[in-house]
Each structure stands twice: as structure tokens, then as C-alpha cells.
Amino acid sequence: MDTRAWQYGDPDGAPLLLVHGFRGDHHGLQGIAQGLAETLPGVRAIVPDLPGFGQTPAVPGREHTIELYGEWLRAFAAAVAPDGFAVLGHSFGSLVVSAAIAGGLQPSRLILINPISAPALEGPQAALTQLAIGYYRAAELLPPRAARRLLGNPVIVRVMSEVMAKTGDPELRSWIHGQHGAYFSTFSDPTTLLQAFRASVSHTVPEFARAFTMPTLLIAGERDDITPLVKQLELRHRIPGSRLRIIPGIGHLVHYEAVEDAVAFIAGFLTEAQAQAQEAAA
Secondary structure (H helix, E strand, O other): OOOOEEEEEOOOOEEEEEEOOOOOOHHHHHHHHHHHHHHOOOEEEEEEOOOOOOOOOOOOOOOOOHHHHHHHHHHHHHHHOOOOOEEEEEOHHHHHHHHHHHOOOOOOOEEEEOOOOOOHHHOOOHHHHHHHHHHHHHHHOOOHHHHHHHHOOHHHHHHHHHHHOOOOOHHHHHHHHHHHHHHOOOOOOHHHHHHHHHHHHOOOHHHHHHHOOOOEEEEEEOOOOOOOHHHHHHHHHHOOOOEEEEEOOOOOOHHHHOHHHHHHHHHHHHHHHHHHHHHHHO
């Protein structure tokens, strides 16, 4: 199938695949990808649109389960980085990456931002999650055109954005709302979106953590509404040798509200890998 992807940095650099979250597209991770390309001249940051989102079509004839997304990522990685790569996943992207690794993906390094480390109904905003489930189930009962109108309703998208944004900076909040307004409804069709939603609330990263044998960096927001901080700490202890970086005052939108912090953490993590490789070669 045709996967659309965007590349930042050195075309011959060390590949880093970045997998975006639910209902987003490559724009969500553009800031981090560009920041890494500027900070690490030797990196090639590749950000695809997930199947059924942005400019990548849905996978024809397949249900969009977490297993399918993992299968897709393994095929995509083999096509664009056959000689090795590091991989990053944000939110739902953390599930996609985790499922891919459990299915045989072998990145040199793993970075998970705002990983989904707890069941959907156990987070600080469990009641809102329950409302979201009802919202998507209601859309599932509607004809396709009515479902798309409901799923893309700008008022509902704005409410979601207001809840998730934690910054008190009015200019940044306005920009975040603009990003959600522009890209949160670029899904291919309601059926694929609903299937992806079910995948997003039916799995957690700890289900796949046993397969994480590579160096792993976890980046979490202190005020994440999706996964409580205690669950991120538990995930850190389930992955031997992993590191957890917590960003104070930030929620589930690290990729929007704390780009500089995320880039600094990731750059340090990847630079360490380069230094180790040079030592081994020497």
C-alpha cells in the first residue's frame, strides 16, 4: 500500500522513525522531527502518516487492529530503513510501535512519549474517556456522512483540545487548538477511525513490554490525563535498563507543549548510542 511520509534532516543520516498518535498525522511530530534534525546533523527523521490518517489511505480489506498497525510498521521500516533504525512513538503511536516490536520489529533504540501505560478507563480523566467511548459508539451507529459530521464536529474537537492542553500561554494554547482543528479530522473514513479507536482503548504498552530488549527512553508529562504518572513509573520498572524523563506541568501533549525538552532528552539518548557505537568500532 501507499504510505505517505515526510523526512527531515540528513537524507543519508541514521534513520529515526516517528509514529504519531490517534487522529493525528505527521504534523503532530513535525516539531520534534525538525528539532532533532537541527540538533543532530547526522539524523534522518522519518514521519509517516498512519494508515487511515492524514494522506495515507486505509489498508483495503483489513480491520484496523493494533496487530495490523504493527504489521504495517514492520513493512514500512523494512522499506525505508533496511539497515537499521531507532523508533519513536507518541500516545497511540506507542501502542503501534510496541505491537510491532512484539511481532518482530528490531529497532536499535526505542523512545516512547506519553506511552499508553494504563487501561483507558483508569486514567485521571476516566469519566471523559467513558464519554469518548460513547461518542465513538454513537458515530458507529450513524450513516457514513452523518458519522463524519459528528466525528469532525469543530466544537467537540475544541473541547477535547481545551481539556488536553495544560499550558497557560495563550499564544501556545491558540496554536495547539489550531493544530487540532486543522489535522484532527483528516481520517480517511469513519469506519477506519472507529476501528483505530477500539484498538487505542483495548491495549496498553505494558502488554508488550517483555519484548523491549533494546535501550528504551520513556518521556511522560506530569499532568497526563490519559495515563497517571504512577503507571509510567510502573512501566519504567517493567523494562530493564529503561529511563523515564518526567516533564513538570505538562500533560499528554508533550509533542506540542514541551518540544524543546523532548528534543533535548531524545538527542542525548541518541548521541549516547552514537558514542557507544564509535567506542565499539575503535
